[in-house]
Amino acid sequence: MRGIRARLVIHFGLILLLIVLVLEGLFYWAVRTYYFGTATETLVTRSTTFTNFINKYADSYHLRDKARYILENVSKEETAKVEVLDLTGKVILNSYGFQTAEVIETPDVLNALQTGMGLYVGKSPYTRERVIAVSNPLVYMGEQVGVLRYSISAEPLYAAVYRIAMYGAGVGVIVVLFAFTLSLIIAKRIVGPIQELTRAATQMATGNFSARAKKQFNDEVGTLAEAFNYMAAEISKNEQMKNNFISSVSHELRTPLTSIKGWGETLISGGLEDKEETMLGLEVISKETDRLIGLVEELLDFSKFQSGELKLSTERLDLRDIVEDVRIQFGLRAQDEGIDFFVHIPPSPVPVQVDPNRMKQIFVNLLDNAFKFTLRGGSIQISCQTDETHVKVLVSDTGEGIAPKDLPHITERFFKGQSKRSGSGLGLAICKEIVHLHGGQFSVSSTLGKGTTVTVELPLAQSLSHEEKSV
Secondary structure (H helix, E strand, C coil): CCCHHHHHHHHHHHHHHHHHHHHHHHHHHHHHHHHHHHHHHHHHHHHHHHHHHHHHHCCCCCHHHHHHHHHHHCCCCCCCEEEEEECCCEEEEECCCCCCCCECCCHHHHHHHHCCCEEEEEECCCCCCEEEEEEEEEEECCEEEEEEEEEEECHHHHHHHHHHHHHHHHHHHHHHHHHHHHHHHHHHHHHHHHHHHHHHHHHHHCCCCCCCCCCCCCCHHHHHHHHHHHHHHHHHHHHHHHHHHHHHHHHHHHHHHHHHHHHHHHHHHHCCCCHHHHHHHHHHHHHHHHHHHHHHHHHHHHHHHHHCCCECCCEEEEHHHHHHHHHHHHHHHHHHHCCEEEEECCCCCCEEEECHHHHHHHHHHHHHHHHHCCCCCCEEEEEEEECCCEEEEEEEECCCCCCCCCHHHCCCCCCCCCCCCCCCCCHHHHHHHHHHHCCCEEEEEEECCCEEEEEEEEECHHHCCCCCCEC
16 A cells, blocks of 8 residues: 555656656757758758759750759859759769769659659668758750759758757756655655654554644644644543543442442341431432432433434423422522522513423523522522513522633533532533523623522524424
């Protein structure tokens, strides 16, 4: 299995190699076109000009006389081979002064005999040398009698083009090697941060939640490293909260179980003869059992929230009825604990579309917390405020309050803050989730040492359009 670095280098190298090959091909074509184009154009110009001169000033000469005249007037600086051919392609005379029996039937000669001028770039039929040849017709008294052929060797041109192409290929190889080296560096810079993230993720997978990825660059991978570190911090925090929760729940479970076990053994050993002691023991066992049931119900609710299985069975009702129920439920507790308990509800109905059991669970939980943290002589009150679309229920107490640093986290799951009181740390989190499922808002305000106010805001029944919501 190839790594990202290898794939980057291979793909980047192949792309660069393809680009270099294309550019090399274009470069070779451009050089060849330039060299051969220039040579051909020059040869055509010289050949055509000289042929026109001969046809003009030696028009009355027969072919052999024209050949001698041509030989006499060819420039001494002429580097091309000049040949005079008859209509059959046989060489009458060349610029070297020789008459050969050679018959030239290259395309340039044939075109000159048929269309007026011919050009040929290829190999000589006799020497197999690569040549460039230009042929033009020779006329006598207005009639074509032969061909004037200019030819040069193309071997120096091919050699020059080949030499330049080799230089270009060498440069291309250097460019490819440089690009390959650069791709290795780039791949390392890309893969390095990813490997760092992999290292940190592997450490986290083994349980080291303190592992962090080093941010190396301010790019997308750097942003990913920051997101990873944030995730690691959150996981670490949740892991700590989970451990604290397990410790807290273990304590919460052990305390009532210890009481139940202790009183159970006491009652058994006492033989149930002391009625007063028996009733006291049964009362303690009942209360501690209720505590266990409440804790288990919170855990079950939390599990339903986490899995998305909690459903609300809503109905239209008067919210004052639920508030009145909890007033009666906590009235006796307020008397026993010496706390003033006030309930202020509006005189007119407060119609809401809610799950009555879940709504009662919210207020029971809020009042239980209020009584738990309010000392004897303090006060707790419930009040309702309504407008055209919403109702606010405020549960206020004059208890010990919440520390400012704990207040933003008080509705987070498993969070208990600095409080040493019993509890799972799930109550307020569950209340907040239930309120949100009803389309409402949940907020907590508190002043340390003076008290706490929890606000539950719910939409009135007219603003609800469906009967059931689910997580």
